[in-house]
Amino acid sequence: MLKIYLSTLFCFIVVTFSGHAQSQRELIDSLKTALAKTENLKDEVSVLSELTWNYVPISIDSAIFFGQRGIVQSKKLNDPVILSQMYSDLAYAWMEKGELPEARANYQEALSLRYQVGDSSKIYGTITNLGSVFQRDFQSDSAMSNYLKALDYFERTGNERNADFVRNNIGVIYLEMRNYPRALEILTEVAEYRKSQEDQYSLAMTYTNLGSIHKNMKNYPKAEEVYLEALRIFGEYEDVYYTSTTYNNLATLYNAQKKSQLAISYAKKGLDLAEEAGASYDFALIQSNLARSYYDLGDFVQSRDYYIAALRNFELQDAEDDMASMYLLMSPVYAALNMPDSAAFYTEEYINLNKKLAEQEIQQLTTDLETRYQTEKKDAEIAQQRAQIRNRTIQLGGSLVLALILGVVGYLLYSQQKLKNRQLYQEAELKAALVRIETQNKLQEQRELISRDLHDNIGAQLTFIISAIENLKYFDPIKEQLTQRYDTIANFTKQTITELRDTIWAMNAGQINWEQLSTRMSDYMQRADQSGTSVNFSFFGTESLPKDLRFASSDGIQVYRILQEAVQNAMKHAKAQSIQVQISASDDTIHLMIKDDGRGFDFSEESLGNGLSNMRKRAEILGGQIEIESAIEKGTMVKLSLPRSRSIG
Known part of the structure; x- marks a missing residue:
């Protein structure tokens, strides 16, 4: 059994290993000392965060202990x-321990808070981490969906490092789908990038995945080479x-080559370190790997003992797929x-558990099909599938030998078909997502071309006008008569440039969400506040607005x-001495209020000016x-007041 490595380093804590001036354990000791000396709650939480992160490679249980303590203290802040x-x-920490429900729940809490804060970089980092959890839970479609969202954002913002982590995980999905040539292509590119960045730690993780690919492609010497290089770096x-x-x-690789003694020596080293961590x-x-090695050597007592120990540990973690594998391997x-006896x-335990897992899979498939199609034809197909499974189960109970053979064959055929269906679905989803991304990129290129023309041509000409006017103000003998007129023209031109920049911003955006618009409004208020006036400005933002509301840039x-x-x-x-701006939302309406x-003025005494008329026209x-x-x-x-139906998404 191979360990596949996902990129999970989106927690945004900087850990520097360069030069090895301070080992991981020395760093832990220094953090513990700092924790004892903290003088306020914020410093304490900061050290607890570092301890949680840095303990994962050494002792996951310790990492969880400090993490849970950090949550309690953080809530007080x-x-x-x-x-x-x-x-x-x-x-x-929970994810590396294999407790995926706990990992998912904590990442969801982090994502919800980061949406409140509005930090896009950390939002998409957390989306990537959730994708890793889905992937480890064999939910490749959900994982791929998360990865593509994050990859689109990181590529658009030029964050090549984080984009590299996402590409690595997409390569791992192809590895899990057994599309080894595509996985090899993607992960080789990832490895080259990490070499160029001298990111040895991440490179080692990629090497382990490349080793798995070469092993499955029967290129054992290459697999051994990259595994050993990864081992050297982690050491x-x-x-x-x-x-x-x-x-x-490495033990798995040597077992595949029937090098059982070599496999045992590496597995036992790994067993001690896994227990320590x-x-x-x-x-x-690792226990199951040792059992396999001893079986190949003919030491069936040792093999049995290790299989039993592995089975007990899998039972404690409710790892039913692995439990089924142990039952099957223990029979011979x-x-x-x-x-x-x-x-x-x-054998009977394997049959029963395999039947349970198959029924769970069929039940999920039944639910999905009924939801999507809701037709009698699909109901009939589901009933037929259930009948086939029942018939296969009855046949498996005929005799011990026949049950074992049919159980193995049925399990392999079912797994192969399920994997094939999942692969076809994921590839279709990936192709569709890539087409959408390509279309969006082409539209963005057109917007950028138009905005550059506006900026370089019209913007440059307006700037030249301002410069010329500023120079003419000092031209005798007419500067005294025309200075005021020049100032008026210059101010008008500057205002035109400001509006031009706003238009370029909207055009580049294509679509705008309320968070971006509120940021733009806030910037405008700050500029007004810094203009030298004595007006007191206040702005209440988009806390009550749903994060998924977007609209066309022209509306913005x-x-x-x-x-x-x-x-x-x-x-x-x-x-006015005070101006307040507030954005709020109700069930079907979004409100923008400006109050001074x-x-x-009195509507009955004054005619409606151009400014008020323009506002009404824009609202229409x-x-x-x-x-x-x-x-x-x-x-x-x-x-x-704007209808929410005007928004996109």
Whole structure:
């Protein structure tokens, strides 16, 4: 059994190994000392986070202990950034221990908090980590969906390092699907990138995956070469956990070549390290490898003892697929020991558990088919599949020998068909996703081309006009008569440049979410606040808005212009001392409110100016409504209401 390595280093804690000036254990000791000397809660949580992360390669149980303590302390700070990081660190420890439900729950908590904070980089890092959990739980379709989301973001933002981690995991999915040529192609590219970055630790993880590919392609010398290189690197970093799993991979390789004694020597080294690291699942895997080695050597007593020990450990972790494998492998061991009753017992256990797993799989398949098609034809197919399984189960119970043969054949055929169906589905999903990404990239290229033309041509010309006007202001003898006129033209041109930049921003965006728009509004308010006026600005953002609401960039610029018009009216005409901007949402409507304490105006005495008319027209374009309330010396309130149906997604 091989250990496949996923890229899970998106927890955003910087750990530096360069130069090996400080070993992992020395770092742990220094962190413990720092923990004892912390003087405030925030420093304590920071050290607990580092301890959780750095303990994983050495002692996963210790990492979980410090992680759980860090969660308790982080909640006292009421800081979502710190708490989300602590959840992410603890999830990493649970995942390496093999406790996938715990890992998923903690990553979900971290993701929810990071959506609140709005840090896109960490959001997509957590999405990647959730993909790793799905992948280890053999949910390749969910894993691939997460990976493609993250890869699109990291490539768009130029984050090549994180994109590399995602590509590695996609390569591992192809490895699990047994598409070895495609997996080899992707992971070889990943290895070359990590070499160029001198990222030895991540390179070692890629080597283990490449070793698995070469092993399955029967290229045993190449597999041994990359495994040994990975072992050397993990040894330099004193990484107990990954060193143990690499020993196990080597043992698996040597078992495949019937080099049983060599396999035993590596497996026993890995067994000691897995126990030291608290890696319960990997400990059981290594025990099963030792059982295989002793069976090949004809030492059936030792083989039986290791199979029994591995089985008990798998039972503790509810690893039913691995338990079924143990039952199947133990039957011939007991047969060789001339213990037919025990052989029959474990054969029956294998049949019963395999039947249970098959029924669970069929039940899930039944649910999916009924949901998608809801037709009698599909119901009939499901009934037929169930009948086939029942018939196969009856046949397996005929005799011990026949049961064993049919059980093995049935299990292999079923697994092969399931794997083939899953592979076809995932490849179709991947192709569709790649087509969508290619289309989005082409659209983005067109937007960037147009925006560059606007910026380079019109923007440059407007800038030249400003420069020329500034120079003419100092040209005698007419500067005194024309200075005010020049200032007016220059200010108008500068305002035009600002609006041009806003248009370029919207065009580049293509689609805009409320988080991006609120950031733009906040920047505008800050610029207004820094303009030298005595106005007090306040902005209440998008905490109550769903994170998935997006809309066309053309709509976004209309909303932005309404905000600008209202703020400028409050500053220039109303002489306001305080301006408040707030965004909120109800079940079917999104509200933008701009409120000032200026001198106001009376609708009955004043005609509707161009600014107010423009705001109403923009609201009509958006399919929304705008309300303007004002009274003399009581300020003005502008409230824009937009239907949520205007949003995309």
